[in-house]
Amino acid sequence: MTIKFGMITNPANDILEEINSILKLGFDYAELGIEMPGGSPEVVHRNSHKIRNLVKEFKFPPLAHTAWWIDFGGGYDLVREVWIREANKSIDAAELLGIKKINFHLYSIGLVEEYKPYHKLIVDNIVKSLREVARYANSKNIMVMLENSNQQKKSVVDIKDYKFVIDSVPNLKVHLDIGHAFIENGMDGIKDYIFMFKNKLEHIHMHDNHGKWDEHLPLGKGKINFEQTAKWLKQIGYDKTITFEVFTSKKDAKDSMIKFRKMLS
Ligand SMILES: [Zn+2]
Secondary structure: OOOOOEEEEOOOHHHHHEEEHHOOOOOOOOEEEEOOOOHHHHHHHHHHHHHHHHHHHOOOEEEOOOOOOOOOOOOHHHHHHHHHHHHHHHHHEEEEOOOOEEEEOOOOOOOOOOHHHHHHHHHHHHHHHHHHHHHHHHOOOOEEEEOOOOOOOOOOOOHHHHHHHHHHHOOOOEEEEEHHHHHHHHHHHHHHHHHOOOOOOOEEEEOOOOOOOOOOOOOOOOOOOOHHHHHHHHHHHOOEEEOOOOOOOHHHHHHHHHHHHHHOO
């Protein structure tokens, strides 16, 4: 098995056009943003046949990505329940497309400095919500992965919270965003996530930044040492998927993919 390289659809655009351009760029698979407006569950339902046929042209099956701002941690229970229902709707859309892996993010509007005293309540709510969501997805044979947050170390949420959630939710797998780990704690952050979660690591997002905020730059335009990252991934024998989440342009995403493939070989 070797690593598969993919690109993510931009949910602001038409989903079919997005998939088509990823296909033309020669990626191994597409990560589909099941996100409003361009990739909302309703849009997926309306276009499911066309999407299914199009993704068959890739060498490897698609993955599903949901909106980063789905809030499983909020203290308003009715709102939290509706987020779970929205998440389940996204899982239904993924099922319709035959997708087997879907991600959610370690995010809550409550995970900010101002709400520090409620940190435990918020993280516990995230666990409670994800248990329901993972159970629902698993009943449809779909795996749920959790993407790590893009906050700096001094903020509220960190790798310890991430580990707590991963350890507390049955069958929840790891989706490591390399850029986010770098913002949290530099190269040590990337190393810690790779080695701490190597047994549950299912998927990776890759892009560059300067360590302050989530710039989603091409590889080499920020401060991340990708040569070192490639070495660590080889050390753990990583052989799954890497999506190039470079937002400057599609060509930049492709160039980043070629660059990283060279680093791995
Ligand atoms: Zn990401």
